[in-house]
Amino acid sequence: MKIVILGNGIAGITAARHIRKMSDHEIVVVSDESDYFFSRTALMYIYMGHLRFKDTQPYEPWFWEKNRIQRLRARVERVDFQEKKLHSTTGETITYDKLLLAVGSKSNKFGWPGQDLEGVHGLYHLQDLEAMERHTPGLERAVVVGGGLIGVEMAEMFHSRGIEVAFLVREPDFWSIVLPPEESRMVSRHLRAHHIDLRLQTELKEIMPDTSGKKCAAVVTNTGETIGCGFVGLTVGVSPNIGFLKNTELETQRGILVNEFLETNIPDVFAAGDCAELRQPSPGRRAIEAVWYTGRMMGETAAHNIVGESRPQFYNPGIWFNSAKFFDIEYQVYGDVQAKLPDEQATLYWEHPDGYKSIRLNYDKSSRRVVGFNLMGVRYRHEVCDKWLRTHAHIEEVLQHLGLANFDPEFYPQHEAELVRLYNRQTGRDLQLKQRRGLEAVLAFLK
Amino acid sequence: MKDTSLSVATPNPSLTSGKQKLALAVAGLGVLLLLIAWASGHAFSPLLLLLTSLGLMSAGVWLFVREEYLRRPEGIKNNGVWFKSLSARGVWGWLAAIVLTGFYTVLYFFPEGWLGGLTQVFDPLSRGLRKMPADKWFVYGSLYTFSILALGVKFIYKYRHNRYQLLRTVSVMFFQLGFAYLIPAFLQLMQQPEYYFTYFWPLKDYYGSPSAVRYYGSATSISVYFIVFSALMTFVATPVLTYFFGKRWYCSWVCGCGGLAETAGDPFRHLSDKSLRAWRIERWMIHSVLVAVVLLTGLLWLNSWQKGGVLGSFSQTYSTVYGYLIGMAFSGVVGVGFYPLMGSRVWCRFGCPMAAILGIFQKKKSKFRITTNGGQCISCGNCSTYCEMGIDVRHYAQRGQDVVRASCVGCGICAAVCPRGVLRLEGASADVGQRTQATRTVHIKLEDVKIL
Numbered sequence: 001m002k003i004v005i006l007g008n009g010i011a012g013i014t015a016a017r018h019i020r021k022m023s024d025h026e027i028v029v030v031s032d033e034s035d036y037f038f039s040r041t042a043l044m045y046i047y048m049g050h051l052r053f054k055d056t057q058p059y060e061p062w063f064w065e066k067n068r069i070q071r072l073r074a075r076v077e078r079v080d081f082q083e084k085k086l087h088s089t090t091g092e093t094i095t096y097d098k099l100l101l102a103v104g105s106k107s108n109k110f111g112w113p114g115q116d117l118e119g120v121h122g123l124y125h126l127q128d129l130e131a132m133e134r135h136t137p138g139l140e141r142a143v144v145v146g147g148g149l150i151g152v153e154m155a156e157m158f159h160s161r162g163i164e165v166a167f168l169v170r171e172p173d174f175w176s177i178v179l180p181p182e183e184s185r186m187v188s189r190h191l192r193a194h195h196i197d198l199r200l201q202t203e204l205k206e207i208m209p210d211t212s213g214k215k216c217a218a219v220v221t222n223t224g225e226t227i228g229c230g231f232v233g234l235t236v237g238v239s240p241n242i243g244f245l246k247n248t249e250l251e252t253q254r255g256i257l258v259n260e261f262l263e264t265n266i267p268d269v270f271a272a273g274d275c276a277e278l279r280q281p282s283p284g285r286r287a288i289e290a291v292w293y294t295g296r297m298m299g300e301t302a303a304h305n306i307v308g309e310s311r312p313q314f315y316n317p318g319i320w321f322n323s324a325k326f327f328d329i330e331y332q333v334y335g336d337v338q339a340k341l342p343d344e345q346a347t348l349y350w351e352h353p354d355g356y357k358s359i360r361l362n363y364d365k366s367s368r369r370v371v372g373f374n375l376m377g378v379r380y381r382h383e384v385c386d387k388w389l390r391t392h393a394h395i396e397e398v399l400q401h402l403g404l405a406n407f408d409p410e411f412y413p414q415h416e417a418e419l420v421r422l423y424n425r426q427t428g429r430d431l432q433l434k435q436r437r438g439l440e441a442v443l444a445f446l447k
Numbered sequence: 448m449k450d451t452s453l454s455v456a457t458p459n460p461s462l463t464s465g466k467q468k469l470a471l472a473v474a475g476l477g478v479l480l481l482l483i484a485w486a487s488g489h490a491f492s493p494l495l496l497l498l499t500s501l502g503l504m505s506a507g508v509w510l511f512v513r514e515e516y517l518r519r520p521e522g523i524k525n526n527g528v529w530f531k532s533l534s535a536r537g538v539w540g541w542l543a544a545i546v547l548t549g550f551y552t553v554l555y556f557f558p559e560g561w562l563g564g565l566t567q568v569f570d571p572l573s574r575g576l577r578k579m580p581a582d583k584w585f586v587y588g589s590l591y592t593f594s595i596l597a598l599g600v601k602f603i604y605k606y607r608h609n610r611y612q613l614l615r616t617v618s619v620m621f622f623q624l625g626f627a628y629l630i631p632a633f634l635q636l637m638q639q640p641e642y643y644f645t646y647f648w649p650l651k652d653y654y655g656s657p658s659a660v661r662y663y664g665s666a667t668s669i670s671v672y673f674i675v676f677s678a679l680m681t682f683v684a685t686p687v688l689t690y691f692f693g694k695r696w697y698c699s700w701v702c703g704c705g706g707l708a709e710t711a712g713d714p715f716r717h718l719s720d721k722s723l724r725a726w727r728i729e730r731w732m733i734h735s736v737l738v739a740v741v742l743l744t745g746l747l748w749l750n751s752w753q754k755g756g757v758l759g760s761f762s763q764t765y766s767t768v769y770g771y772l773i774g775m776a777f778s779g780v781v782g783v784g785f786y787p788l789m790g791s792r793v794w795c796r797f798g799c800p801m802a803a804i805l806g807i808f809q810k811k812k813s814k815f816r817i818t819t820n821g822g823q824c825i826s827c828g829n830c831s832t833y834c835e836m837g838i839d840v841r842h843y844a845q846r847g848q849d850v851v852r853a854s855c856v857g858c859g860i861c862a863a864v865c866p867r868g869v870l871r872l873e874g875a876s877a878d879v880g881q882r883t884q885a886t887r888t889v890h891i892k893l894e895d896v897k898i899l
Contacts, residue, residue, distance in 0.1 A: 010826070042827035049527040050864075055828040058841055060722060160526040193520050292825050323823050325866040328522030328608075332823070332868055379868035382821025407820055407871050409862055411610040439818065439875040 002026040003306060004086065004096035006076055010292055011273025012102035013037040014299030015306070020067050022307045027068065030086065030094065032075035034126050036061065041292055043129045044153045048160040077244055081266050098268045098306050101245070101256055102299065105238035105274040105290050114207030118215040120232045123150050132157070135231045139163050143219045143229040145204045146236035147174045152187070152326050154233040155196050166197040166227050168204055168219075174326075177339055182349055183358060183376050184339075187326045190356060194327050207232055238290055240275040253277055255288050261312045262302045270306055272298035282317070284336060291322055319389045321382060329356055334385035335372035337362055345371060348395075348426070350419045352377070359419055363395040370398045378415065379407035383446055396431055399423055403436035404445055466514045474507020481565065490567035497568050505597055512601040521608035523864055525833070533787065534714045540787040548784030555775040559583055577635040591707065592628040596620055598710040605713075611859045611872075615699055619706035627703045640666045642673045645701055647680045649740040650801035652769070655681070656744060657751035686808055691874065693815025694805035695857025702801075704794060707783065708835065709858060712791025716835035716860065719790030725837055729797055729854065736773060737803040743769050773798065792835045796854055806853030814874035815857065817850035819843060824869045830861035844869050 003019060005012045008031035016027050042056040064071055074088040079099070086094040107122020109115045121131045132154075142158045144151050147169030155165045171177060173184035174191065191198045203222040210217035218228045240255035251257045251265040255277030262270050273295035274288070281287045297317050304313040323332045337360065341347050346365045351358040357377035363370045369392040373385050384405045388398050402416040417433040424431055435441055463471075480500040484490040516524060532539040553561050562583045569589055573581035599620040606612035626645045635641055640663060648655030654677045663670040688696045698705045719725075746762035782794030795802050809815060817840070824847070830840035836854045840861045843850040850870075862870040 039826040039828060041825040042829075045827060045829065048525070049530040050525040051828055051832055052529055055832045058826045058828070058845060062723075190520070293822055296822075321822065323825075323867040328520055330866065330868050379820070379871070382823055386821065407868060409609065409611045409859060410872060411614055413610075439873040440877055443875055443877040 001097045002028065002095065003098045003100070004094055005029045005100045005102060006086070007031060007102035007104055007273070007275075008034065008037050008071070009040060009102060009104050009273060009295065010037075011104075011295040011299040011302075012100065014296050015100050015102065015272060015303040016069050017067070018300050018303030019307055020069060022303065022309065025307070026070070028070045028072055028094065028096075030072045030074055030076060032073065035071065035073060036064070038126070040124070043123065043126065044157050047129060047132060047157045079245065079248065079250075081249055081269065084268070096268075099270070100302055100306060101264070101269065101271040101275060102273045102295075102302075103241045103245075103275045106241040106243075107234060108237045108239055109234055110236065112204055112207060114209060114216060115234065117207055117209055117232075119230060120207055120216050120234060122234050122238075123154050124238055132231070136161060136163070139230045141166065141227075141229045142231040142233060143168060143227055144233040144235060145219075146234065147171055147176075148178075148235060148237065149175070149324050150238075151233070151235035152191070152324075154235055155191070156194075156327055158231075159194060159196060164197065166199060166229065167191065168199050168202045168221060170201065170203050172201055174198070174200075180337065180339055180341070180347070180349075180360065180374065182351060183331075183360070183374060186351075186355060186358065186376055187329065190327055190329055238274065240277065240288065242275055260314050261305045262298060262315055263305065270302045272302040278315070285317065285320065289317075293317075293321065319386050321386070329377050330375075330379065332375040332380055333373065334380065334382065335362075335370075335389045337372035337374040348399075348419060348423055350415060350422050352415065357415070359415060361395065361398065361419070367392075368395045369393065370395050373405070380405040381407045381442065384442060387446065395423075396429070400431055400433060401435040401445070403433065403438070404442050406437040408437070464514055464518075467511050470507045470510035470514065472507075473510065474504050477501065477503030477505075477507060481568065484568045485562065485564040488564040490564055490570075493568050494571040497572060500568070501593060504593075508597045508601060512604045516604040516607070524605050525829075525864065528714075528717060534717075536718065536788060540715075544784060544787040547786065548780055551780040551784050554583060554587055555779050562586060576629070576632040579635060588628055588631075591703070592623050594711045595623045595703075595706045598713070599706075602710050602713055606863065609859075609863050612863060615859070616709065618700045619702075619709055622701045623703050623706045626701075638667070640670050640673075642670070644676065645703060647677055647685070647801065648744070649681075649737065649804065650702075650704075650799055652740050652743060652774070652800075656747045656766075658747070685805065686812070689805055689808040689815075690813050691815075693813050693855070693857050693872075693874070694802065694809045695815070695855075695872075697805060698795065698802060698856035699858045704778070704782065704799065705856060708786075708791040708795060712783075712786050712835070715786045715791045717790070717832050718788065719792060719796070719835055719837035721831050721834070721837050721839050723839075726839075729837070732797040733799070733803045733806075733854075736777075736798050737800040739769060739773065740800045790835055790837070792837075792856070795856065796836050802854070802856075809855070810851060810853040814876050815851075815872070816874065817843075817855065817861065818871050818873055819847050819849065820867075820869040820871070821847060823867045825867055827866060829864040829866060830870060833860050833864045835860070840870065 003025050005016055005027065008029045012029055016029055019025060019027055036057050037059065038053065038056040039058060042051060045051040046053055046056060072094065074090065074092055076086045077089050078087040080087065084096050086096065105124055107124050114120070119135050121128050123129070141164040143166045144154045145168045147167070151167065152174070155167050158165045173181065174187040176184040179187065188198060188200065199221070204219055205222050206220040207216050208218040208220060209215060216229065216232050218226050219232055220226050242252055242256055245252060245256065249266060250269070255275050256264055256271040257279055258264055258271050258276045259279055262272055262276060264271055274290040276298060278287045294317055298315060301313050301315045304310065319335055321334050325331065341362070344365055345362050348361045349358065359378055360374040361370060362372040370388055373380055381404070399420050402419060403414060406414055406416060414437055420431050420433045423429065477500045480496055484496060490496050529535045533543060534540065559582065565586050566581045566583055569581040569586045572589060573579055573585045599616050602616050603613055622645050627643055631641050631643055643651065653659050660674055663674045699709055743766055746758065746765055750758045750762040777798045778794045782798070785793045824844040826841055826845045828841055830844060834840050835858065836856055838852050838855060840850060857872055859872050862872060
């Protein structure tokens with residue numbers, strides 16, 4: 001059987017690896033973006049000089065030959081689902097028996113005047129990074145539009161090269177549609193400490209060209225202000241990169257519609273990663289989740305179902321988790337932590353006096369089961385939090401053993417006792433922290 | 448594949464501020480004074496020259512790093528590492544490698560007189576510390592200790608947010624200054640034989656030889672205890688401490704070679720080769736050196752027992768060759784000289800027999816491991832890149848597998864640079880028997896996926 005995977009990002013490559021582990025089928029990975037799989041999330045570190053491009057590639061070149069995963073550099077412009085053929089822009093045809101669509105996302109543009117000028121880019125593809133590099137010489141100020149995960153990365157990238165950054169954020173604080181208010185304010189504060197010109201509640205109206213009419217020279221905001229700049233970063237989210245699949249028999253909405261086995265409406269065609277839209281997402285989860293981790297999990301699930309030798313595997317992403325880093329502040333989330341606390345939930349929020357570390361536990365008011373953890377500048381153990389959330393552990397049980405979750409380096413101060421005291425103050429209880437940080441106890445707990 | 452950064456903007460970091468230029472000038476003047484004394488072969492007013500030179504270099508480094516690191520919020524400071532000539536094998540990197548290699552070649556293989564001017568500069572210090580004239584080894588020890596202290600301070604500023612890094616660096620500075628510099632000097636002052644309490648057999652192969660046992664056994668009333676201490680460290684402390692803490696108790700907290708690598712060598716840590724090929728070469732080389740040193744010590748004892756009857760002068764010749772090739776050329780010239788080309792741990796990774804033994808214990812019988820945090824790895828490559836030992840940490844992290852590698856010196860930088868909080872150095876006895884198995888994988892779905 002010949003399996004063709006369109007896209008060599010985390011979803012496509014994870015699928016390829018797992019297909020190879022399970023079978024001897026022919027595997028061809030097609031990509032227009034790069035010869036080798038690289039970590040998309042690491043693009044920023046190349047620009048900042050922390051890594052070279054090759055350092056972002058998790059597997060050495062020999063890996064692909066050894067595992068008989070063929071790589072083909074081509075841009076597919078049309079899929080003939082009847083004939084099971086892909087047609088590339090250079091006129092090549094690639095046949096398949098089974099096809100995995102893992103074509104990722106593209107950066108959003110919302111129809112702003114001037115959005116297609118030179119020097120206006122998102123940050124998703126390797127080619128976006130190359131564009132940033134091209135526009136960097138002589139660049140004095142960049143404007144980044146959109147206060148989310150990619151926006152803050154772009155701000156940090158330019159900042160690392162000594163380029164002024166004006167950061168336009170529509171919300172009242174950084175990423176406040178996702179982060180609870182305290183965490184959101186913390187990041188805003190931190191951005192300003194790094195001298196980022198953070199403009200909250202400010203939206204892009206228009207991008208103005210220079211005298212040549214081709215390149216961006218300034219942006220106009222909804223507050224009527226004009227900010228001169230040689231680069232505009234549009235980081236207002238991404239959407240599935242499925243333009244070339246529209247108007248085919250493949251069923252799509254925002255993304256490629258898939259069932260719980262990641263099958264599309266067409267036999268032998270699967271979709272995974274950013275481009276897949278679940279017809280029935282599990283409760284509390286979105287139909288499209290364009291993050292690294294879900295891409296990886298989908299790739300693995302798709303591999304099972306493509307090989308199809310065991311019973312079909314449900315796509316089960318488990319408890320939600322995510323992480324990021326906002327300049328120097330690390331962020332981790334496990335479970336259900338919403339920007340606006342739902343009425344049925346209570347929150348326990350502790351913040352370090354220096355203002356750059358916090359721990360939040362959300363729990364259900366009536367059952368007192370823990371529903372989510374939100375960490376800023378503190379590391380918590382995924383497996384421990386996951387087990388508590390899965391088993392609906394009681395908040396007081398969790399608090400007394402909270403040290404189990406601490407994943408900070410050795411000698412770092414442990415703040416779990418402060419959370420217990422805070423809880424006691426809020427509820428009039430008299431709990432004690434029974435368990436401090438340490439692997440021995442963790443292994444016993446996870447057994 | 449082209450081994451370059453993607454950058455087309457040649458972001459030459461011309462961000463150096465006025466204060467930093469001043470600091471560079473001050474430090475440069477200090478270095479220049481030493482060079483002039485060396486070149487002229489004659490030190491005018493040595494004490495004044497020494498104090499001025501060390502003072503200028505310290506002040507320069509201190510001023511520079513304060514400006515470099517205190518101006519910004521605390522955090523990881525790797526911006527531009529692959530753009531800078533010095534740290535990315537550019538002109539300055541090669542030049543530094545050539546100068547360092549040259550210096551070590553002169554030090555080890557040229558007559559004492561070649562360093563005459565420098566020796567004169569350090570003479571007052573030598574007389575003050577141990578009532579003896581300086582020789583080239585005293586000069587070397589002093590400069591070595593100075594580098595660890597001055598650049599240790601730099602490292603502390605750089606990682607001031609990280610308490611593990613802070614304590615570890617204070618520790619290597621302390622052991623170098625006290626145990627590898629002041630105490631040996633003090634022993635000489637007290638008419639005792641020179642002895643280093645931080646170097647053991649087989650790294651210091653001499654301490655395991657019959658001539659060392661004879662010498663220390665009879666030199667003075669207390670020197671016999673040095674040999675007892677040395678044997679205890681090699682045969683008792685090494686396995687016990689490694690069981691509890693991993694090889695880091697020595698390699699990144701105590702050892703002088705490690706001390707220099709962690710401080711002066713820090714700007715070069717990312718230059719170590721991470722390829723599978725390099726790992727294969729490493730395992731062959733380091734274990735060959737271990738075999739060679741065991742053989743060496745065995746031959747010397749055999750020869751001593753047979754009073755030269757069987758082997759004649761062979762063991763002595765073998766010892767001399769080992770000394771030249773491994774002790775001098777490899778650990779000295781290449782070990783430090785190649786910092787700017789192959790990273791800061793060339794000797795520790797490919798050569799050190801002590802590291803080989805510690806590594807075997809660490810792999811087979813130790814609580815120590817680097818744990819990875821569930822499914823949070825994004826495969827970015829920071830951990831692997833900044834591993835000075837060339838371990839592909841990401842390979843384990845992205846599989847959610849504990850890292851148990853013989854070569855890991857426990858510096859903790861992988862955990863520090865990880866942008867997603869995925870790595871932690873820790874220990875437990877619970878699963879000590881099976882932890883090296885490749886299938887000990889906490890998987891992405893955490894519960895319901897069978898491990899493939």
